[in-house]
Amino acid sequence: MTAANSSKDPVVGAPIKTSRLGVYRLVQEVPSTKFRESWDQAARGAPSVKRLVKEIIQLGRATFCAYLLLQLWIYAVEPILSLHLTSRILVIIEEGFKGGQPDANGLFGAVVMKMLAAVATAFIQRQNNALENKMMHGIEFKLQRLVLRSKLRTDLTGVQAKAVATKHIYERSAWYAFRHFAFTGAQFFGALGQLAYVFRTVQSSGHGPLFVILCLVRPILGIFTDNSLWATPHLIEADDPHFLRMKNLLALGDKKYKQDVITGDIVQHIVKGTLAIWINGLFTLACRLSQYSQRQATTLSVLIRLSGDLPMLYYASNAILHPTHFSLATIATLQSIDSLLRWSFTGILNTVRGFTKQANRVKAIYDIEKIEHDATNGGMAAYPPEGQEDESEAGMAIELKNVSFSYPSNDTLSALKDVSLRIKSGQLVVLVGANGSGKSTIIKLLMRLYQPTSGSIMLGAPGHPSTRDIREYKSADLRRATAALTQDHHLFPLSLAENIGLGNPARKDDGEAVSEALRRGGANKVVERLKGGTETVLEGGKGLRWGSNVRKDEGTLLAAELAKMEKKSDVSGGERQRLVAARTFMRFTTNTVKLVCVDEPSANLDAEGELELFDNLRLANAGKTMVFVTHRFGHLTKHADMIVCMKEGKITEKGTHGELMAVDGEYAKMYGIQAKAFEASS
Ligand SMILES: Nc1ncnc2c1ncn2[C@@H]1O[C@H](COP(=O)(O)OP(=O)(O)OP(=O)(O)O)[C@@H](O)[C@H]1O
Numbered sequence: 268m269t270a271a272n273s274s275k276d277p278v279v280g281a282p283i284k285t286s287r288l289g290v291y292r293l294v295q296e297v298p299s300t301k302f303r304e305s306w307d308q309a310a311r312g313a314p315s316v317k318r319l320v321k322e323i324i325q326l327g328r329a330t331f332c333a334y335l336l337l338q339l340w341i342y343a344v345e346p347i348l349s350l351h352l353t354s355r356i357l358v359i360i361e362e363g364f365k366g367g368q369p370d371a372n373g374l375f376g377a378v379v380m381k382m383l384a385a386v387a388t389a390f391i392q393r394q395n396n397a398l399e400n401k402m403m404h405g406i407e408f409k410l411q412r413l414v415l416r417s418k419l420r421t422d423l424t425g426v427q428a429k430a431v432a433t434k435h436i437y438e439r440s441a442w443y444a445f446r447h448f449a450f451t452g453a454q455f456f457g458a459l460g461q462l463a464y465v466f467r468t469v470q471s472s473g474h475g476p477l478f479v480i481l482c483l484v485r486p487i488l489g490i491f492t493d494n495s496l497w498a499t500p501h502l503i504e505a506d507d508p509h510f511l512r513m514k515n516l517l518a519l520g521d522k523k524y525k526q527d528v529i530t531g532d533i534v535q536h537i538v539k540g541t542l543a544i545w546i547n548g549l550f551t552l553a554c555r556l557s558q559y560s561q562r563q564a565t566t567l568s569v570l571i572r573l574s575g576d577l578p579m580l581y582y583a584s585n586a587i588l589h590p591t592h593f594s595l596a597t598i599a600t601l602q603s604i605d606s607l608l609r610w611s612f613t614g615i616l617n618t619v620r621g622f623t624k625q626a627n628r629v630k631a632i633y634d635i636e637k638i639e640h641d642a643t644n645g646g647m648a649a650y651p652p653e654g655q656e657d658e659s660e661a662g663m664a665i666e667l668k669n670v671s672f673s674y675p676s677n678d679t680l681s682a683l684k685d686v687s688l689r690i691k692s693g694q695l696v697v698l699v700g701a702n703g704s705g706k707s708t709i710i711k712l713l714m715r716l717y718q719p720t721s722g723s724i725m726l727g728a729p730g731h732p733s734t735r736d737i738r739e740y741k742s743a744d745l746r747r748a749t750a751a752l753t754q755d756h757h758l759f760p761l762s763l764a765e766n767i768g769l770g771n772p773a774r775k776d777d778g779e780a781v782s783e784a785l786r787r788g789g790a791n792k793v794v795e796r797l798k799g800g801t802e803t804v805l806e807g808g809k810g811l812r813w814g815s816n817v818r819k820d821e822g823t824l825l826a827a828e829l830a831k832m833e834k835k836s837d838v839s840g841g842e843r844q845r846l847v848a849a850r851t852f853m854r855f856t857t858n859t860v861k862l863v864c865v866d867e868p869s870a871n872l873d874a875e876g877e878l879e880l881f882d883n884l885r886l887a888n889a890g891k892t893m894v895f896v897t898h899r900f901g902h903l904t905k906h907a908d909m910i911v912c913m914k915e916g917k918i919t920e921k922g923t924h925g926e927l928m929a930v931d932g933e934y935a936k937m938y939g940i941q942a943k944a945f946e947a948s949s
Pocket residue numbers: 674676677680681682700701702703704705706707708709
């Protein structure tokens with residue numbers, strides 16, 4: 268280690284320290300040595316652990332109790348029983364040697380008992396595994412549902428702000444935490460039992476409590492001096508430029524670079540490059556990390572090893588000092604007790620050290636319920652409001668008033684700057700402009716995925732008494748009143764029928780409605796081509812099949828089976844977009860949609876597909892306000908009631924196609940470029 272600097276963690280958790288290990292940078296937590304801090308941390312996680320235990324009990328009280336009893340048997344009762352029986356056998360044999368005739372009945376009884384205990388433990392272990400699996404999967408499913416519910420409730424703003432909290436949830440860790448606590452508890456009782464047994468044995472054989480203390484020296488020393496790298500949370504980053512270059516040069520052997528490397532005639536350059544680095548002795552620096560992780564202070568390790576021999580020194584000195592009390596059977600028993608105690612105490616101290624971490628893992632799972640939702644909470648007003656029902660039959664009237672917006676992940680950049688725009692009920696509005704000009708952002712604000720940073724979005728005709736800020740309406744009502752179709756929409760890992768049907772969950776099983784939606788989305792032919800038809804599941808299956816020790820190219824029956832498993836149907840990008848569009852058409856069947864936002868859903872569609880989709884969307888516009896984002900002018904913009912031209916987060920022009928062409932500004936320029944390209948290609 269060449270340099271080390273400690274810094275207080277600016278957020279939460281233990282402080283960290285950074286060190287250099289040859290070509291690596293090592294950042295590791297410095298565990299708190301303050302008991303108070305560790306206690307406070309564990310106490311914060313305690314309510315979550317209590318909730319977890321309650322939920323596990325709810326899975327089945329009898330199973331829960333049986334599991335605890337089995338744990339007690341395995342970690343507390345069985346080790347002492349086994350020790351006691353072994354000790355009895357040894358004592359009987361020893362007395363037999365002394366008296367000339369061992370107690371055959373006693374010996375037989377003890378051996379049979381020991382064998383019965385072994386059989387019982389094997390059976391109990393099996394039961395324990397079965398119970399563990401049952402409880403683990405039960406609590407995992409329960410927590411997965413809890414996490415799913417919370418994640419689905421979360422809006423984009425919330426997810427972005429709490430990315431760390433939502434991303435790394437591993438529900439099974441709750442079970443591991445519970446098992447950790449149960450194991451510690453059982454071991455604690457085991458250790459108590461062992462201590463009682465030791466006292467009984469040492470008293471009856473004339474040995475004092477000193478023996479017990481000597482047995483405990485090694486596990487305690489081991490615990491307080493455990494400084495292995497793997498015992499502390501850490502990060503390792505290779506940041507030496509020469510080492511990185513070597514790694515990158517080695518990566519050029521990958522199949523994907525082969526063509527470029529060969530055609531570029533750079534093979535020699537690459538091979539020479541790796542040799543130069545090798546000559547510079549980089550590998551000696553690279554091994555510092557392994558050396559560090561295997562290190563152990565020599566003096567300390569000698570001390571720890573020697574402390575393990577203290578009980579042996581005790582027997583030896585006892586044999587010399589009290590030869591009359593000398594008993595090989597007792598020494599053998601004490602030796603077994605020594606390793607049993609060492610095992611129990613090391614186990615308890617190790618698991619107690621992990622309490623805070625385990626409790627925090629459980630807390631992280633339940634904390635996901637507490638994530639705040641910036642946009643979706645909404646107000647209490649019903650939409651459409653009573654006074655505006657007539658008007659809203661034609662769609663949604665919208666007014667953006669001085670709206671500015673920055674994404675939470677990049678609050679230094681204004682995606683929208685003081686945008687004001689009035690959209691009348693039932694209008695077809697087309698947003699155009701360069702990449703990054705803020706078109707999609709407007710759509711996202713209208714869909715309530717984000718909240719304006721300043722300004723407001725009013726719903727309802729301007730001046731009407733029931734017109735309100737979008738935030739005041741109930742989120743569920745607004746979601747019912749809007750439909751979106753963008754490139755970001757995906758197919759769900761469900762059957763195509765369900766994918767489309769979920770556009771209107773109430774009519775999800777209505778085959779006719781689903782077929783009609785498929786037709787209007789231009790996806791009916793796609794489905795006809797698929798072997799499984801509407802029952803095909805295009806996504807999903809991830810993590811549901813795996814192999815071990817089998818490769819597809821092996822030519823074995825198992826390999827053929829694997830290839831069969833992996834063979835799945837797929838569709839092109841454009842076909843996928845048609846299927847997603849069909850879901851939007853299905854959504855129209857709810858008859859509650861007043862606003863449709865369409866953000867370039869046609870990027871992968873061929874010209875015919877795009878025309879068909881736009882026409883079908885336009886034809887569905889009765890009772891709806893439609894806002895389209897597009898880069899392709901012509902067909903759609905000519906039908907628009909209003910074209911809004913955007914640049915760098917601001918509106919630069921608005922009007923109909925004819926009006927904007929007459930102004931001969933930004934829109935006319937963009938239109939001219941596209942028309943020229945079209946003429947040139949035709
Ligand atoms: N999720 C996001 N996080 C941070 N910044 C974003 C995010 N989405 C968009 N931006 C930024 O906001 C600005 C406006 O983006 P927006 O997607 O609204 O542009 P656009 O006009 O729709 O562009 P395009 O034509 O390329 O789709 C851009 O500078 C973009 O980089």
